[in-house]
Amino acid sequence: MIIARNVAEMRAARKALKGPVGLVPTMGYLHEGHLTLVRHSKAENTSTVVSIFVNPTQFGPNEDLGKYPRAPEIDLTMLEKLATDVVFMPTPEVIYPPRFNTWVTVEKVTERLEGAVRPGHFRGVATVVNKLFNIVQPDKVYFGQKDAQQCVVVKKMVTDLNMPLEIVIVPTVREPDGLAMSSRNVYLSKEERRSAIVLPQSLKLAEDMIAKGEKNAEHIRGEMRAIIEREPKVVIDYVSIADGNTLDELDGVKPGAVISLAVRFGRTRLLDNMVVP
Numbered sequence: 661m662i663i664a665r666n667v668a669e670m671r672a673a674r675k676a677l678k679g680p681v682g683l684v685p686t687m688g689y690l691h692e693g694h695l696t697l698v699r700h701s702k703a704e705n706t707s708t709v710v711s712i713f714v715n716p717t718q719f720g721p722n723e724d725l726g727k728y729p730r731a732p733e734i735d736l737t738m739l740e741k742l743a744t745d746v747v748f749m750p751t752p753e754v755i756y757p758p759r760f761n762t763w764v765t766v767e768k769v770t771e772r773l774e775g776a777v778r779p780g781h782f783r784g785v786a787t788v789v790n791k792l793f794n795i796v797q798p799d800k801v802y803f804g805q806k807d808a809q810q811c812v813v814v815k816k817m818v819t820d821l822n823m824p825l826e827i828v829i830v831p832t833v834r835e836p837d838g839l840a841m842s843s844r845n846v847y848l849s850k851e852e853r854r855s856a857i858v859l860p861q862s863l864k865l866a867e868d869m870i871a872k873g874e875k876n877a878e879h880i881r882g883e884m885r886a887i888i889e890r891e892p893k894v895v896i897d898y899v900s901i902a903d904g905n906t907l908d909e910l911d912g913v914k915p916g917a918v919i920s921l922a923v924r925f926g927r928t929r930l931l932d933n934m935v936v937p
Contacts, residue, residue, distance in 0.1 A: 661740045663749060664746055666750060667754060667795055679799060680706055681709060681798050682700075682708045682798060682799065683710075683793075684711070684801075685789060685803070686713075687843065688712040688714060689735070690735045691843065693804055697804060698739065701802050702743070707745045710739055710744050712732065712748070713748075714728050716756075717787060719781075720779070720780065724844075724847075755788060762787075765786065766813050766817050768906070769813055769816055769907050770809075772809075772907050772909075773809050773902070774810075774922070775809070782809075793823060800826045801826070801828065804832060805832045806832040806931060806933070808933040808935075815827050837857055839859065840860070842930060844929070855892075870913055877901040896922075901913060919933060920933035
């Protein structure tokens with residue numbers, strides 16, 4: 661397994677790889693969700709590159725950049741066991757050198773949901789992902805469905821800019837009780853971890869309501885909120901039922917709609933979602 665720490669090393673490693681090449685972008689502190697993405701890449705490509713980079717430009721001024729969990733040596737051990745070909749581990753100075761002034765902005769689909777709550781977040785995401793695509797030159801790139809809006813934004817960017825690669829969205833990997841795996845789950849206290857189960861429970865309720873013929877999106881949102889608000893000390897940022905391409909809120913549920921939510925448990929903010937079949 662090759663470890664590349666700057667652009668020159670990554671490009672040299674890329675030249676030696678046999679194609680097709682898959683890329684799994686991560687911020688490290690890997691869990692089974694990330695490893696599932698790596699396995700998908702290895703199954704579909706001759707070579708696999710994993711990037712580990714905590715991207716400072718997608719964090720707001722009062723967010724958790726400084727305390728975001730990091731365990732690089734453990735990450736590398738996990739990736740070596742999966743026979744990853746290259747791990748790209750740049751520093752912020754490598755990705756954003758002095759006098760860096762170029763940004764990628766995807767409009768419309770970034771203005772709602774996470775974009776409304778976290779201004780500037782998707783500018784940071786789109787820019788760093790664009791840079792990774794240019795540096796690694798992958799044929800396929802793997803993202804988890806858990807970050808639903810990020811998937812929509814990246815796919816839109818790739819389409820609009822005619823990038824010669826395929827975005828592959830892999831279903832969310834969950835804990836045994838249904839909670840979506842996330843690096844931020846480590847922040848939860850025992851009480852908050854017990855409360856967090858309301859996220860998958862609210863999505864299951866929506867799924868059951870739709871299966872029984874319910875089409876009224878506002879009714880479903882209300883029932884989801886009612887379940888979540890049973891837990892003390894939770895703060896709902898949003899419960900959304902939106903078009904899967906535009907992220908416009910819907911009055912009536914339709915196939916392909918994304919049901920997503922963001923909820924705060926103490927200082928920890930968790931996301932989850934499902935796609936209507």
